[in-house]
Structure formats: structure tokens, C-alpha cells
Amino acid sequence: MRIGLRSRLPEPIVELLDRLAGLAAEIGTRAYLVGGVVRDALLHELGRREFPSSPPDLDLLLLTDVVEFRDRLEELFPTPARSEPRLRTLAFPRQGELPEVDLTTARWESYPQPAALPRIVPTTSLSFDLARRDFTVNTLVVSLPLAEESEVMGYGPALEDLLSEKLRILHPQSFIDDPTRLVRLAHYQGLLGFEVEPETLSLVKQAVEEGLHLRVAGSRLRSQLARLCEEQYLPGSARPAERLHQRLTALARLGLSDDLLGASEPPSVARLKLLLAGAQAAQELLGELSFSPGELILAALLRVLSPDRDKALRLARWYELSGGLIEAVREASDELGEDFDRWWQLAERSSPARAALEMCLGGWPRMKLIVWWTKLKQVKKMVDGQVVAELTGLGGEELGRVVHQTRRRAFKVAIRGHSDFDWQSLIPWGGEKGG
Secondary structure (H helix, E strand, O other): OEEOHHHHOOHHHHHHHHHHHHHHHHOOOOEEEEOHHHHHHHHHHOOOOOOOOOOOEEEEEEOOOOOOOHHHHHOOOOOOOEEEOOOOEEEEOOEOOEOEEEEEEOEEEEOOOOOOOOEEEEOOOHHHHHHOOOEHHHOOEEEOOOOOOEEOEOOOOHHHHHHHOEEOEOOOOHHHHOOHHHHHHHHHHHHHOOEEOHHHHHHHHHHHHOOHHHHOOHHHHHHHHHHHHHHHHOOOOOOHHHHHHHHHHHHHHOOOHHHHHOOOOOOOHHHHHHHHHHHHHHHHHHOOOOOOHHHHHHHHHHHHHOOOHHHHHHHHHHHOOOOOHHHHHHHOOOOOOOOHHHHHHHHHHOOHHHHHHHHHHOOOOHHHHHHHHHHHHHHHHHOOHHHHHHHHOOOHHHHHHHHHHHHHHHHHHHHOOOOOOOHHHHOOOOOOOOO
């Protein structure tokens, strides 16, 4: 099967792929585009899936050690790479018109024991590299540079599985070697809407019954679950709550949701809409956070789904959630409500992780979250503690209490739609020193 990817991809991406192919030829090797972009382009050709105007990421493969040629490869990109020496990979972040790019050394993997990290063996064989991957439809590959019509290759029945919309692992040991593939199966089932072919489904049930997913390091599961949660943030994604619900439903049908999220069924689409609205508002209002959107959504799901806070906290610790999210899972409330004191305390004293998680859990539409949080910040800046001290003659704890009460009153006025008011008239003079 052939496909016209060259005319479909944006010009900056085609130029990058051409330059990579030229560099590969200079150093005596071959370069390939593999995985999701090829798969999704074929689905578009078949009329089964929209192809984004700019793909969110590119998986590129070289039949040589990319780390060895790091300096020359970095010349092709506007920003330096993040390196994973053990896996012999280079990752380039999204920059301008270029998507995130993973540049991988062709490799073979062997597993010393079930659920262990693999031993990496570099290879110059394309088929050996494709054979180590998760599902046949993710082994689809085209050679670089792209031709006007590029020949699509794949491992085993990759093309047949794509045409019949089946998800199939590459060998019977796949889930034993790497149980995180169970989560990835749910991810792709929800993302693509494909069925799991019978033999693969039988091996899923066996792996879940044996608890293979519970033998994996929590940080590895966190990575896969965060990716599952974050997919709707990709450019051009439509109906994000519905898309997330599909993936969470697939996770539940595979028998993984109770162990990994604390409940056997996902939240409703309506609840997920509010949760995602809170996550988006948190990113807009809190600035750069020390955790990914996927981790934030995962933490929120644990609190929403787990029947008790202790279970959610155990899962958060197992996953080693970062950036204060573990503490936030322990401390966060289920509902923000319209308690002005709680809102002010959230804005004034909470960590970014706690504030972000509260926004996800609050059950409020995104615009109301943004309006209230913006009003809080404006009031905090408006009611100047030094001015209050000069007017009242107060200091220490008493001054802090009066400033807090004044800001609370000002917040009440602000959320009623008043923007131009005399905040000094709201100082609680009665019974106060200097009042």
C-alpha cells in the first residue's frame, strides 16, 4: 500500500524529514517515519479518521545509534534534545511549527523477568526493531525521504489489522514482558475505536487475572496513565471529555480500572467535562506548573473515583505523583462551593498543586472558575496591607486578621459584578484598635 504523506504534512515537517534523510545517508544509514502518523494517515485515506493539519508528534527511527550522532542531529532542530542514554533515544520538544519529535535508535529488547525494564541491544535491522513494539498497527513505517507516494511497510499482519480495525500484540509474551501495554491497549482502543482481536483479548484476561499490572513500578504506570489522560490536549482534538471517557471505559472493560483508578467504572461525560475545564483553567491561571496536564487529570480522577481518600492517597503514592500532587490528593476538598473564606484560603495559602486539583474537583464551569480566581487575585492586590496598617494603626496578627476580613468583604463585592468601589470602606472598624 502506498500513501502520499509528502503532500499531506506541513512544509516545515517535510523539510525536517528531508534533512534527516540526507544526514542519515551521509553517515551511511537509513531513516524512517514510524507509528501514529503513518497509521493515522492511512486511516484518513480510507475515510475513517481525520488527519490533523499538523501532527502532535513524530516517531523517527535510525538504523544507527542516534546518541553517537547527537551533535549533528541537534543541528536539524531549533532546540537541544533530551537524551535517554539507556534507551538510546533523543527527544526534541515542540517548537514553532515543528511537533514533538522522538528520534530512536533501532533496537531489540529482551526482558530478564516479567515486568522488568528491558535490556537494550542496538540493531541495524528494521524488522527487529518493529518486532519489539506493542501492537501491529503501530509498526507501520515509511522510508525517508518521503516520496510523492511512499510504500507503507509493517510487521506481520499490520496492514490487514488496520483495514479490519483490530488491535493485536506481536507475540504471546508481550503483556508478560511489559504489562504497561495493557494500559496502552485501552488507550488505543479508546483512541481508535478498534476491537481487540480474540487471541490478544484472551491474553489480556490472563494477564489481569495474574495481576501482572500490579508488578510494574508505579512511576511507569503513571507515565502511561498520564498519557491516556492527556491525549485530548493534542492540537485539533474535538470532544475531549467524550474521548477521555472512551479510553477510561476501555480501561474498565479490560478489568484494570478498579486496581489502577480505584473504581470499576469511569465518571460520566458530564463530570469529565467539568474536570477537564478545571484542568484547563488551572493551566491558564496558575502559570507553568511542575507537573503535566495528564498527571493533574490523573490525580483528579483518583479523588473522583476512589471510594475513600486513603485509597486515592495510596494510589497517588504508588504512582509517585510529582509537584506536590500527592499532598494535594490528601488535602483537597470534593467541592469548592461558594464559601468565600474557602475560596480566599485557596488563593492565598494553597500550593499550586492544591489549587489546581481543587479547580478540577470543584465541579464548576471553566469560565466561572476563571472569573472567580481572577477576582480573588485582583482583590488580594487591591487591598494593600500597608495601607490598612496606616489607616488602623494595627500590626502583627491583628493586622493580618483585619486584612483578611477586608479582602473577604471586597471579594464578595467584586463577584457581584462591581469593579469600581471603595475598598477602604470595607475595613472592619467596629471593635478594632484604631477603628
